[in-house]
Amino acid sequence: xxxxxxxxxxxxxxxxxxxxxxxxxxAVARVCGDPSDPEHDExxxxxxxxxxxxxxxxxxxxxxxxWPARFGGRGLDMGRQAIFHEEAARARAPKPINSIGLxxxxxxxxxxxxxxxxxxxxPGILSGDQIWCQGFSEPExxxxxxxxxxxxxxxxxxxxxxxxxxxxxxxxxxxxxILLARTPDANGRPGRPxxxxxxxxxxxxxxxxxxxxxxxxxxxxxxxxxxxxxxxAAAVVGQPGSGWTVxxxxxxxxxxxxxxxxxxxxxxxxxxxxxLVLRLGLAGTTVTEQVGVFxxxxxxxxxxxxxxxxxxxxxxxxxxxxxxxxxxxxxxxQGMTTLATGLLASAPAGPTPASAALPGPQRDFWRxxxxxxxxxxxxxxxxxMHLNAIAHRILLLPRPGSEA
Amino acid sequence: MLTIxxxxxxxxxDLADAVTRACxxxxxxxxxxxxxxxxxxxxxxxxxxxxxxxxxxLGAQVTVAFELGRQLICRAVxxxxxxxxxxxxxxxxxELVSSDxxxxxxxxxxxxxxxxxxxxxxxxxVLVIGDAYADHALLDDDGGQALLARLSGASxxxxxxxxxxxxxxxxxxxxxxxxxxxxxxxxxxxxLGLRAGFEALGAAAGALDAAVDYARxxxxxxxxxxxxQGISHALxxxxxxxxxxxxxxxxxxxxxxxxxxxxxxxLAATDDFCVLVRRSxxxxxxxxxxxxxxxxxxxxxxxxxxxxxxxxxxxxxxxAGFGDATKAGERHIAxxxxxxxxxxxxxxx
Numbered sequence: 001x002x003x004x005x006x007x008x009x010x011x012x013x014x015x016x017x018x019x020x021x022x023x024x025x026x027a028v029a030r031v032c033g034d035p036s037d038p039e040h041d042e043x044x045x046x047x048x049x050x051x052x053x054x055x056x057x058x059x060x061x062x063x064x065x066x067w068p069a070r071f072g073g074r075g076l077d078m079g080r081q082a083i084f085h086e087e088a089a090r091a092r093a094p095k096p097i098n099s100i101g102l103x104x105x106x107x108x109x110x111x112x113x114x115x116x117x118x119x120x121x122x123p124g125i126l127s128g129d130q131i132w133c134q135g136f137s138e139p140e141x142x143x144x145x146x147x148x149x150x151x152x153x154x155x156x157x158x159x160x161x162x163x164x165x166x167x168x169x170x171x172x173x174x175x176x177x178i179l180l181a182r183t184p185d186a187n188g189r190p191g192r193p194x195x196x197x198x199x200x201x202x203x204x205x206x207x208x209x210x211x212x213x214x215x216x217x218x219x220x221x222x223x224x225x226x227x228x229x230x231x232x233a234a235a236v237v238g239q240p241g242s243g244w245t246v247x248x249x250x251x252x253x254x255x256x257x258x259x260x261x262x263x264x265x266x267x268x269x270x271x272x273x274x275x276l277v278l279r280l281g282l283a284g285t286t287v288t289e290q291v292g293v294f295x296x297x298x299x300x301x302x303x304x305x306x307x308x309x310x311x312x313x314x315x316x317x318x319x320x321x322x323x324x325x326x327x328x329x330x331x332x333x334q335g336m337t338t339l340a341t342g343l344l345a346s347a348p349a350g351p352t353p354a355s356a357a358l359p360g361p362q363r364d365f366w367r368x369x370x371x372x373x374x375x376x377x378x379x380x381x382x383x384x385m386h387l388n389a390i391a392h393r394i395l396l397l398p399r400p401g402s403e404a
Numbered sequence: 405m406l407t408i409x410x411x412x413x414x415x416x417x418d419l420a421d422a423v424t425r426a427c428x429x430x431x432x433x434x435x436x437x438x439x440x441x442x443x444x445x446x447x448x449x450x451x452x453x454x455x456x457x458x459x460x461x462l463g464a465q466v467t468v469a470f471e472l473g474r475q476l477i478c479r480a481v482x483x484x485x486x487x488x489x490x491x492x493x494x495x496x497x498x499e500l501v502s503s504d505x506x507x508x509x510x511x512x513x514x515x516x517x518x519x520x521x522x523x524x525x526x527x528x529x530v531l532v533i534g535d536a537y538a539d540h541a542l543l544d545d546d547g548g549q550a551l552l553a554r555l556s557g558a559s560x561x562x563x564x565x566x567x568x569x570x571x572x573x574x575x576x577x578x579x580x581x582x583x584x585x586x587x588x589x590x591x592x593x594x595x596l597g598l599r600a601g602f603e604a605l606g607a608a609a610g611a612l613d614a615a616v617d618y619a620r621x622x623x624x625x626x627x628x629x630x631x632x633q634g635i636s637h638a639l640x641x642x643x644x645x646x647x648x649x650x651x652x653x654x655x656x657x658x659x660x661x662x663x664x665x666x667x668x669x670x671l672a673a674t675d676d677f678c679v680l681v682r683r684s685x686x687x688x689x690x691x692x693x694x695x696x697x698x699x700x701x702x703x704x705x706x707x708x709x710x711x712x713x714x715x716x717x718x719x720x721x722x723x724a725g726f727g728d729a730t731k732a733g734e735r736h737i738a739x740x741x742x743x744x745x746x747x748x749x750x751x752x753x
Contacts, residue, residue, distance in 0.1 A: 290733070296677075296679040297680065300648045387640040390643055397635075402627065
């Protein structure tokens, strides 16, 4: 990068960044070795490595940066959480094993959970002793979250849950699930669009988890089946029927700060692309122009994230920048990995000695990154849903079927 | 709309409103370019009345430039303003080209990218933006000097055009016509690039606003066309591109405005912004024209004026040396190579 990563930091934020940076370098090396190894990224996917990483984070006080101090966090602002995400991605740190707990389920429980839930779950979420998964998407309710069919039927002392959740990351190792289910409305009538959020132990009788193999060949997602799973009334997060509001908190926390990690990930990928261009002897060709555009867009994405965070801290809710960050991220990831894949596809037959010398793991890295980036259009809200958000919430265009 | 391009501190929001009102009073640019000098003088007065010529803060200048692009005020008027700000950056007296209020004396911004100083003459590719009205030109020579030249006595290789779509033309200016010169710094270039980039972005925003307004009311197949995803997603993408470029511009603005920042940082940040403007602004204005359907292709509709204005401004930022994605890519690849070499040297030792 031709500009310092501290651009735009206040003096306090710059100090925090320096502290984070000096801790991250040695910690990453300790847990997962040299980040310049071609195998580094694959190593960082390993669950044992990610467990060790979360243990390190928790021990050093980096796990709950924006969590209130009374729940074991540092009680700092979202800006510092964003800075830590950015520095961690830049240091090529693994993701903590309980990412969903730390950044989604935990903040949701802090905002809406009972005292008992806070006491029971938050320490384990921070330490990584508990691993959480998220039960939102279903086979027939992907983008249309309001269309979920998994039901929680009131029963004596609680609820009985039936249904199927899919694309559940960490389902195979999770100890708990933050689950959105359909419940009867306040008048007890079933079938009305009322939802409730639950905290459900994965060890509950009647829960079945099976892996879903992805286009990359790996199995990072799962199907989770709920077959007459009984939970107590105390498992409700927030109020019965308030599930939609609670779910929005969960998603808002994800979108408020994760954009910085995504941006820093793009900056790392851009440098890896430049390395590839240099190794293949393609600097100075037409590829350079594309690199120039990727570089400008990557830095613009960071500026966009800063503006979005400032707006979030002012208003308390994430603005439409979240959708823009998501769309930028998928464009950049897919654009850069597609370019690299194209370069490698033509490299073996080329006369450039450097292409023949390219290590196998580097080729594997780009093949995996290219295939994995296909999911970017689907995960964390599909491209079309984010375009809808911009069209309807910002441009105020009429919705389909509108008489306006 | 809650967007980056519209979210401003209160004082800049007031300034933007004042520009909008002054533009409404002054009227849009002409379709056929036959504006009388008296009208141009009136328009200049309308902008001068709200103090735009004296705006010296860069953040305020780019706000004004953005709004002028969006409002499509006559090109000769915005060029004059851009030229006056440029003169102030260079420390050259504005009186050299300033109007006395009764006479229209605009200035053209031009460049000599590959300029050659011949004996007695200065020749090179000069942009033909607004020079039909101009009596002065601002030029750059190869030695880091900015020159102000009288256009009387200059010879052009083809007739004047009103917009950059006509392409550059070669002008030969007698050396005696150069009335002032000043050393230009990296920050001077960055300020020029930022103002031109924001004016281009303003023109793109004007075109997009019009397309969004139209998509809300134009009905086909019984529905507003903006309710069809073929239209709404396309407009949302354009909005994304506009906001991304604006975010990059605000970042560059903060780098350029920071005292003591090295010139290279200011140039790199401005260049990133201009790379995005150069790629996105024309696409936004083009697609906004298309979204209007056949009416957008009519001479009387302003869609083509925003499109022309975008290219005018791109010509200006290119003249200032910004927006070439290949150069930006070379810069980034070189930085990665340098860092890698540094690392491997460190390991060897």
